[in-house]
Amino acid sequence: MSDLRRKLRLYLVTDPKLCAPLGIIETVRRAVVGGVSMVQLRDKTATTRERIAVAREVKLALAGRGVPVVINDDVAAAVAADVDGAHIGQGDMTPAEARAQLGPDRILGLSCETADAVRAADPAVVDYLGLGPVFGTATKPDHVAPIGWEGLGHLVALTPLPSVAIGGLKADHRQAARDAGADGVAVVSAICGQPDVTAAARAFGTGGTNQ
Template sequence: MSELREHLRLYLVTDPEMCRARGVVETVGQAVAAGVTMVQLRDKDISTRDRIALALALKDALQGTGVPLVINDDVEAATAAEVDGAHIGQGDMSSVEARARLGAGKILGLSCETPEAVVAADPALVDYLGLGPVFGTATKTDHATPIGLSGLAELAGLSRLPSVAIGGIKAMHHAQVLAAGADGSAVVSAICGQPDIAAATQAFFPEAQP
């Protein structure tokens, strides 16, 4: 579990539109080289077949880095591509079904927006929680009301599992996210589509700057 907490420290969620200039694979490669510790493939507008193909390309790009790759809301693709796991939301398939399909050795993440959802998350099925949205974000227009840093602290305090905060998080929020009790920040626009992917990633680690 401690290793997973470290992987959650800077968690990149891909966005096909924001990554369009470089492509998802190149964006992820640059971000991982600069310090991203986990990657989630999220593209809700392509077929499972295309998602599998993209996952295989990302898996190849991540080979040897030790950075886990999970797929959002497509356990079938995660299984077919043999990536590290999947991430599901409250409205997707149940944790019981997702775990049964993935198998015991894979990572399963679950999005939680309320204290009730956090408490209900079963550590026997789920490996980590995505908590939020912390702030409003244009990358997911159907998100729930932002919970803020105080709401994040409440959810993280209730969690029996490692957790990553998501929703409008920028580099300037990262220290506050960690202070609130989350193990890391999940980001989209703070890295995807930025003019300098490496610099945008390294901004989350100011203590490592010369």
């Protein structure tokens, strides 16, 4: 669990449109060089087959880096691509159903926006929580009202699980997220689509890796 907390410190969520200039694989590779410690592949419009293909390429590109890769909202793709796990939301399959498909060893993340959702997250089933949105964000326009730092701190305090803050976060928010108790920050546009992806990741101060 402590190792997972370290992996969550800079958590990249990919966006196919923002990543288009370099492509998903190269964007992820450069972001990891800059210090990204965990990657979630998110593409709401892709098919399971397409998600599997991209995930396999990302896994190959990151071989030996020790950076977990999870797939958003597609447990079947995560299993087929043999990546580290999956991340689901409240409107997807239940955590118990996801765990049954993933098996005991893969990572399962769960998005939580309310206190009730956090309390319902079973540490025997779920490995970490994505908490937010802290701020509003254009990359997920259907999100609920932002919870702010106080709301984040409240949610973190309700669970023993590792957690990552998400929602409109930039490099200068990392310390505030940690002060609120989150293990790290999940970002999309702060890295994806930036002119220098590696520099954008390094700005979070988590430390880069060798190319």
